[in-house]
Amino acid sequence: MLRILFVLSVFFFDQSSACVVPGEELLTLLQAHFRFVNFLTINVIQSGSCTQQIHNTANTLIKLLLKGQFEWTLQIQEIFLPPCFTHDTQQDVSFDASTNSQITVTEDILKLKKYSTEPGNGYLFIIWSPEKFEEFLDHHTSLAVPKSRCTYSILFVISSANTCGTIRKQIEHLMRRLWADFNLVNIIIQAPCSCQDATFIYRPFVKTRDSWGTLQSYTFQQITQNPTLLVTSLRNLNHFPVRVSLFEKLPTALQAVPNMLKFNPIYQDLSVSKEFAGSDGLLVGTLVQYLNFEAVVDPDLPRLYGHVLQNGSVIGVLALVLNGKSDYGANRRILSYYPVDGFEFTVAYSSDKISAVVPKSLKVPRGLSIFNCFDKLSWVLIFVVSFVCVFFWYLISRDNLYNTLKEIYSLLVGMSVQIVPSSYQTFFLTSCMIFNLIIFGVIQGSLFTDFTTPSYYPEINTVEEVDKSQLPIMTYVWLLIKDNSSQLLNRLKVKSIPESANMYEIVALYKNVVSIDRKFDVEVAIRTQFTGDDGVPLLHMVKEDIATFLLSCIVPKGSPYLLMFNNVITSMFEGGFIKKWDNDVVESIMVERINRMISAKKFKAFSLDDIQAAFYITGVGYVCSVVAFVGEIMKNKFREQQF
Template sequence: MTRVLFIVLLHDFLACFGHTYSFRELHVDGRRDGIGGDIDDKSFRILTKCFFNNAQYITLIYIVDNLQSEVVTDISTELTGFFHHRIQIPIKTFYELKDATTYNFNVPSDNRRDVLFITENINSLIQYLDKNQINITQWTATDNFFIIYIKSLKTRLYPNDYEVEYGELFQIIWTRYKILKVLILDNRRSSRFWHKTGTDIVTFNPFLKVGNIRGMVQLYSITDINIVCQRLDHLVDDLHGYPIGVTIFTAYPYAVPIRSKQMDSKSYGGVDGNSMNVAAQFMNFKPIIHRPKDKVKFGYKTEEGTYVGSIGDIVYGKSDIAFNSHYIRNYDNAEIQFVVPPVIYDAIVILVPKSQLIPRWMDLFECFSLTELFFLLGFYIISVCFSIFIKRYLGATINIYETVRIAVGILKMFLTIPIAGTKQLTSFSERIFVSSCLLVGVLIVTAIQVTLVTEISSPNYYPDINTLEQLEESGLPISTSYQNLVDIFNYSDSPIMTSLAKKVRLESNNYGIKERIAHKMDYAAVTTLSNAQHFLKRYTGPSDNPLLHAVRETPRGYFLSYVVPKHSPYVRHLNYVISVLIESGLVKKWNADQFWEHRLAVGHNHTRAEKSKLYAYSMNDLQTAFFVLASGLSCGVVAFIVEMMVAFKLFSWDG
């Protein structure tokens, strides 16, 4: 809600009155008020509707040196009746009935209301603004100042005189409160505060330059009301190269420094860097880039109650915009707001040590899962039973020896081992069945060969940690280098989340923890999904095998956006720029470009490493095949010994 500060300045118009203070809320009944033709003028209605279109109520504040209650009452009645009947907005009134050197009232901040000041002269208003730094009435950058200045002297000011008359007030309002919409109605040529030929409109554009000084006082006539309203609504469309403080630092993958001799050393790419460049071009401002002096990146609230990092830069006015994507969350009630819509979404993941490689000799047992083995066994048993059924149907006698012979025959067909006795298949049904078994055997043997080759040629690992429950059972302490991620497990009361929350530790050395996870395997770390890909590629073993693993189950995720001070004058246009970038698909495009650039860089490094050191297969890579061969030979030897023993006994019995 845009708040409008409406100031009426009455110079040499009010006389002295007593020293009291009061607060009242004025309600106007259904009677027709005696509103003068000046206030009821059509152009005045257009101007007030232009400024007060978002207000739910108006607060009147009178600050005068010599007060006449009759005059205040008349003005209050006229303005109240006008706003109630013509604009349909209720009014609350504060007024100070004493010398305007001290101010005892404090107007509460409320983004639902607009504010109307009535004061005797410019100096009284400036003095009030100076004293207000102690009284702390929270005027914000989204407030608007509408000033009506009436002076009984019918003297005419030249354009340069307006700069002298109002320049100081304009500069105070802009530099102290960053308030953009400031308008003064100057009526020194008329006895009434609104006159078509005797009223001048004075505005201020803080972005235009007069010589070497920023800020230009501009003069309009009453007939230019529509132009004035339009220009005041579009002041931020063109900042005319105005310098704006920007906090941005290297944060992969969204803010990546561009290293090029043709470009500024402080240029950035990625989503954040490109968004900053487009916003600077679209709004025509000059970004004054700096990094947090305390060397804390994203920032947080310390135990002493102060803010550090980029959040501190925004809270304490060191920067106007933080162009690093921040998590959209509550930063301990910091006076900040986020650019909307969010730029991107990123999940929080946990990096853990990669599981150990399975020994080569165990590859054979990893070829098929238990379900697949049971399926093959069941299919084999059904085939044997079906063969026995056919034999019985054809009238053959089935005993234990015949059953074993059939089972061995089916097994040979499944393994594509040459079989004898196919000429004995006199039945057409037997031939079809045997043909089917031979075809199935070819498929099974081919699948086994492909699986064996795949298992032998690629590394196999023990099961990784892929759920938060498994992470809790592992007992690994969890580290993070960002204060804002310490509470990632605190959003749930489940026993697993509570246990994980107790294991989170704050560490300053982010890359040192990743090294420890990769090599010592005694820690876990919190990171984002976008950064996880970088770490997985960075930490690899001698054979390019990964040393880190990202847990598939994520504890939570955040939308990310840019940070500005609360009630920033630039936030509305930044919202528009970012929404256009998102809707046009440029944000996704920049994010994808950065991903592929990193992938190509990693691939280039790997190519160079492969050229420098070619890898050849060794006997160690084929040890599984030799284990299988040794097992087969051993079984064959055992079977041969058993056959010799059986044959020896049979011969001995015959003798």
């Protein structure tokens, strides 16, 4: 039901001098045009000596609207401009309610409007002439165009003394301006007292000679027969040039297609995506094919996402979108708050985590292999158990301490010893022998593992450990993470240094810096670039994540393409194509790298260096044996001298 928030005073006027307009036709047209609107604002733009005619037209139209059954909430605003001086015949407008024609809004029309206009607000302007509306647009831009993707209608009251051709040229100039400056596509214009029942609609995606855009007019009968004429479709852009910002970024946007993908039908012709592969490039190609536009990619555009500097200036692709130099920032970016207005995010179609990447820990020297068999607690328990065994054997054997130590040591290390145990001593000695078998079995297995696979010192796996490492942190993510409540993150921010384009190489080579980046990028870099010939990663990604973000692209604020882009992007995401395209590139690069490593692999002969730990242990055993042998000789000589 129609609700009125504010109603103007009604002027009674002489209908004999009025310009008669078919009222039912107008109502039917407005109802079809404002199909997705539930809050309609009527702006009555007053102008000096033309006030009465404009006011009378508005009141008559409102009376007509009150007779209709619409689900609109109606708001009426009255705005005054400087006086209007005109030599045109000033006639009032009356609406004839004798027509019963209807416009059938089909499902196809609803789909077209759904992807070109946002439901909610609609705006109807009643004003004297196109010139006055341009004046209104100059001085009250926010009132003239509150939101770009809303539904608009303009009713000019200018009388028929002006030829329709002149009015048409003025309307075309206005429509071109509304498209160029505000990207309006859901707007119709009528001038009933100058151009009778003509409804003017601007088609920005129709090419005429060397330019784009044309003004078309339709009668009510034509619209009744073909209601799709009311909609400017974004489903087919007729090769309209759309400026796309897309730079190379492994693995989501790359121009050098991996060899394994060159024979894949999807990657054989990348002309629609401007020779870009990866999920970002193929998504652009999908948009081009689905919406039939021409993607214009500047090869000299900045190769960074862009952010807002402390002085308020903006750099990168973000600056191009804000300044209206790009219609679509195609490289998917972190969906976060930016302290600027003038752009919008598309629907989120992926997510990623923020993780720290640290240098790979050092190898454990071969000579220390035996100490890696157990952790510190295990070694402590082994010595404690040995001490308890000595103490217990000392109590039950009733021998001197020296013999007790020698006997238990021999049992624990597997040496032969002459003992004639009693029945209850047998159980204890058997348990000591089993303990010896288990411990030495574990040591032998660990030594074998160490000989076959290199071992490393413990890795950094928590954000707290990253902080304790006291290493400087190279990252950009503090521009996106606005949370200042975490003391841990604040300490990490203090350690930050400017990022570098080759920060992964710096972390892997110098091992004196930490980097924080998107987890997917880190994983891909480690798997495809920073893995040694022996298959060991040169970088280590901390297991604990710092934050989680959604990923999307950007368009200028009020972009007419946003709703249609969102529809295509959502379909690709729900179909699993985004993930599939990412996996194609990553797996192909990995296979290529493995093939190169295999072809370049050189075999070397087994050397003593590979088993040096065994020689160290054997040498220690020989030294201990010599010391024990010399000790026994010295002991025997000492005894002989006493006797």
